[in-house]
Amino acid sequence: MMTGHGDDPHAVGGLVRHIPVLLAEVLEALEPKAGETIVDGTFGAGGYTTAILERGASVVAIDRDPDAIAAGKALEQQAGGRLKLVQEPFSTLDRHVESADGVVLDIGVSSMQLDQAGRGFSFRADGPLDMRMAQAGLSAADVVNTFKAGDLARIFGFLGEERHAGRIARMIEARRERRPFERTLDLADAIATHVGRAPKDNIHPATRVFQALRIFVNDELGELASALFAAERVLKPGGRLAVVTFHSLEDRIVKRFIA
Ligand SMILES: C[S@@+](CC[C@H](N)C(=O)[O-])C[C@H]1O[C@@H](n2cnc3c(N)ncnc32)[C@H](O)[C@@H]1O
Structure with a gap:
């Protein structure tokens, strides 16, 4: 098993990635063979x-995003039966394969998702x-416009580790009474105006709130925990598990699972 943080030089505000991160490390840990x-x-x-x-193994590839699956169809055809694409959350991986070597x-x-406004x-x-x-x-707008300030504060604080979680949640609750939040820049600007930017901060003031909303909307931590259990069920003796994590909450779940 291996786990690693995806800290790559292409990250902007800790979020953007353009190349497969840690590809060499992943291949080393997975050791895929014909x-x-x-x-x-x-x-x-x-x-x-x-x-x-390219290493000769067969792949069952899962993504919950229909656009990612559609874009992969050409590769599936080229792979001559060695690639099966599945549009599902990865927590269900044990329903799509009986046993796996990795x-x-x-x-x-993905950068595809981030780059499409x-x-x-x-x-x-x-x-x-x-x-x-x-x-x-449920979309991020549904959460921002309908959840109580207390719940928003818990989401921002716990999933975004946002220092100003309570202040931002109360600002959102007051502002949405006049005009609901529908656009990304509207929310980002409202947060920036409300909390300002500390001089030594090199990330946008809305970074942590956006991260928290994304994790919540996609149940990313629950998905991760379920996928680890599912992986354990399908891995053969001697099978390999490689997880690339992006922030400390994910990292902690993976490390505790492995321990
Ligand atoms: C960082 S990208 C993966 C990039 C990939 N390793 C590559 O080399 O191109 C993460 C992908 O995982 C998908 N994803 C994230 N959470 C998921 C989940 N719970 N179930 C299924 N797919 C998920 C996203 O839709 C996104 O396409």
Whole structure:
């Protein structure tokens, strides 16, 4: 098993990634070989899956985002039966494979998702306040406009480790009475205006709130814990698990699970 933080030089505000991070480390930990079956629980742009296929293994690749699955269809056809794409949350991985030699999870959003303003993940480009990887269910706007200030404060504080969680939650509750939040930049600007930017802060004042909303909307921590249990059920004796985490909450879950 291996776990690692995805701290790469392409990160902006701790969020943006353009190349598969830690690919060499993931391949070293997974050791995919011809004839083996590997589950890639976070297909994304297919960077890991492509490298695993090149080593001769078969891949069951999962992503809950219909756009990621649609973009992977050409690769599935080229792979001559060695790639099966599944549009599901990765917590269900044990329903799509009976046993596996390796499981890899590269947690978080893809650059494809972040770069498309219409998906509403970014506080840098204006888009609908959405953030749903699966493009279904409760959106970030639903949470921001309907949850009580106390619940918003807990989400921002716990999932975003935001110092001003209570202040921001109360500001949101007051402002939405006049005009609900529908756009990413509207929320980002309201937070920036309300809490300001500390001179030594090198991240946007809305970074932590956006992270918290994204984790909440996509139940990212619950998904991760369930996927670890599911991986344990399908891994053969001697099987390998590689998890690339992006922040300390995920890292803690993986390390405690492995311990
Ligand atoms: C960081 S990207 C993966 C990038 C990939 N390793 C590559 O090489 O292109 C994360 C992907 O995982 C997907 N994802 C995140 N959480 C998921 C979950 N719980 N179930 C299924 N897919 C998930 C996202 O939709 C996104 O496409």
